[in-house]
Amino acid sequence: MNNSMQIMIVDDEMIVRESLYHWLAKEGHSVATAASGPEALERLKEIPFDLLFIDIKMPGMNGLELLEQVKKAYPETIVIIITAYGSIESAVQAMKTGASEYLLKPFKPEYLSLVMEKVEQQCRLESEFRYVKGRLEKMTRFENIIGQATCMEAIFDMIPEIAQSDASILLTGETGTGKELVAKAIHAKSRRADCPFIALNCGALPDPLLEGELFGHQKGAFTGAVQNRKGYLEIVSGGTLFLDEVGEISPKMQVDLLRVLEAKTFTRIGSSQGVAADFRLITATHKDLTQAIALGDFREDFFYRINVIHLKIPPLRSRKEDIALLVEHFLAKFSQETAKKVDHVSDDALAILCAYNWPGNVRELQNAIERAVVLCKGRSLGRCDFAFLQAHADSMSSPRSLRKMEKHHIEKMLAECRWNVSRAAQAMQINRSTLYKKMRRHGISRNH
Numbered sequence: 454m455n456n457s458m459q460i461m462i463v464d465d466e467m468i469v470r471e472s473l474y475h476w477l478a479k480e481g482h483s484v485a486t487a488a489s490g491p492e493a494l495e496r497l498k499e500i501p502f503d504l505l506f507i508d509i510k511m512p513g514m515n516g517l518e519l520l521e522q523v524k525k526a527y528p529e530t531i532v533i534i535i536t537a538y539g540s541i542e543s544a545v546q547a548m549k550t551g552a553s554e555y556l557l558k559p560f561k562p563e564y565l566s567l568v569m570e571k572v573e574q575q576c577r578l579e580s581e582f583r584y585v586k587g588r589l590e591k592m593t594r595f596e597n598i599i600g601q602a603t604c605m606e607a608i609f610d611m612i613p614e615i616a617q618s619d620a621s622i623l624l625t626g627e628t629g630t631g632k633e634l635v636a637k638a639i640h641a642k643s644r645r646a647d648c649p650f651i652a653l654n655c656g657a658l659p660d661p662l663l664e665g666e667l668f669g670h671q672k673g674a675f676t677g678a679v680q681n682r683k684g685y686l687e688i689v690s691g692g693t694l695f696l697d698e699v700g701e702i703s704p705k706m707q708v709d710l711l712r713v714l715e716a717k718t719f720t721r722i723g724s725s726q727g728v729a730a731d732f733r734l735i736t737a738t739h740k741d742l743t744q745a746i747a748l749g750d751f752r753e754d755f756f757y758r759i760n761v762i763h764l765k766i767p768p769l770r771s772r773k774e775d776i777a778l779l780v781e782h783f784l785a786k787f788s789q790e791t792a793k794k795v796d797h798v799s800d801d802a803l804a805i806l807c808a809y810n811w812p813g814n815v816r817e818l819q820n821a822i823e824r825a826v827v828l829c830k831g832r833s834l835g836r837c838d839f840a841f842l843q844a845h846a847d848s849m850s851s852p853r854s855l856r857k858m859e860k861h862h863i864e865k866m867l868a869e870c871r872w873n874v875s876r877a878a879q880a881m882q883i884n885r886s887t888l889y890k891k892m893r894r895h896g897i898s899r900n901h
Contacts, residue, residue: 458576459500460502460503461486461496462484462505464486465489467488476562490514497832499832501832503530516534520547521550527833528551532551533554533568534547534552534554536555536558553572597637598638599779600772600778602772604771608766612638612639617642617644621736621758622762623736623738623762624735624737625738628739631815636737637650637695645733648689649688649693650692651688652695652697653695663706665684668686670684670724671721671724674721675722678723686713693734697736697737697738699736704750707755708755713730717731743756748870748876768811773807784822793826797833797834799835805839806839822834825838860897863895863897
């Protein structure tokens with residue numbers, strides 16, 4: 454064969470192991486041996502063998518039992534059964550179980566050569582299959598977005614259409630659903646693709662810093678402004694500006710951005726000279742902006758200006774048919790990054806991943822696969838590698854007392870209303886005095 458293979462010989466007879474070992478090693482292959490089924494399974498956890506020679510008759514775990522376990526855990530591993538003349542029926546049964554060929558004892562070198570030629574042909578066909586499979590996988594990806602669920606196909610169809618205009622786009626969806634990936638895909642399909650794509654997380658910056666990042670400043674505009682500095686509105690010229698967590702920006706900043714969008718100009722901090730604004734705006738939020746408008750935290754005029762086109766990104770629990778695809782993608786990614794040969798996820802493990810609700814969506818799935826790969830001791834991820842997800846799910850679903858639930862809800866509503874008690878009371882449909890009583894009862898204060 455042109456390429457060397459990782460081969461393991463599993464036979465309880467030392468003479469068989471040694472003769473096969475020397476012949477295959479002479480042909481340039483990397484060869485290991487095991488005297489029993491359990492020993493072979495332990496080695497398989499450490500090394501991704503391409504080919505196994507397995508003797509049918511072995512004490513303890515016989516060859517057929519070992520074959521069944523190998524094919525279940527490592528379906529791509531090629532298996533050749535070693536059998537005596539009197540056990541041809543067992544060899545046929547092995548072929549039905551998943552063996553590729555059988556080798557008769559006592560075997561001659563020319564017959565072994567013929568068997569290996571068949572293996573080479575099988576490897577070539579499987580390589581072609583993987584190529585075709587890779588091509589098909591690319592059909593389930595759109596500008597680095599992975600999915601084949603109907604709801605994702607609808608988004609894939611929309612992206613090229615909405616990319617052609619300069620209308621502002623609002624992306625909504627839970628945290629971790631991939632809103633920035635969608636924004637990048639829209640930019641990549643637009644006429645602005647050759648110009649910058651700049652992403653800014655509005656929730657991570659207080660107003661003064663956000664203003665400076667966006668508008669830039671003139672030398673001497675404030676203490677420490679020792680030179681002119683361009684803001685992102687100027688740097689992004691001709692490209693796409695992506696503002697993530699737009700629901701977090703203050704009403705004042707909303708007014709400033711609305712002015713830029715309508716006038717197509719802006720001024721640096723400390724300057725009176727206008728600068729032309731030429732960019733496509735894409736915003737994203739996990740918040741309900743219509744509720745924020747009702748509470749007075751978000752300007753209605755700014756909302757309509759950024760919401761010319763609305764695209765809702767579905768949560769992972771609504772596209773669970775994509776989980777296997779995403780798992781395969783992240784497994785390949787982190788196996789390469791960690792230089793660990795982790796190339797398989799068991800059916801039990803995949804069942805856990807598909808049953809989990811993924812409150813953190815694709816980002817949480819990515820983190821889960823990375824954690825499992827880093828901590829994995831073998832080449833396959835099993836049920837135990839994702840036990841932490843079950844523990845998290847149990848803690849999330851554990852019942853709370855009515856008193857604790859009420860306290861948690863009040864704190865949540867006050868935080869959303871920026872501790873404006875009147876607004877929070879209105880949102881909870883109770884009067885302000887009732888809310889104050891409940892706050893005193895639960896010991897809730899802004900600095901508690």
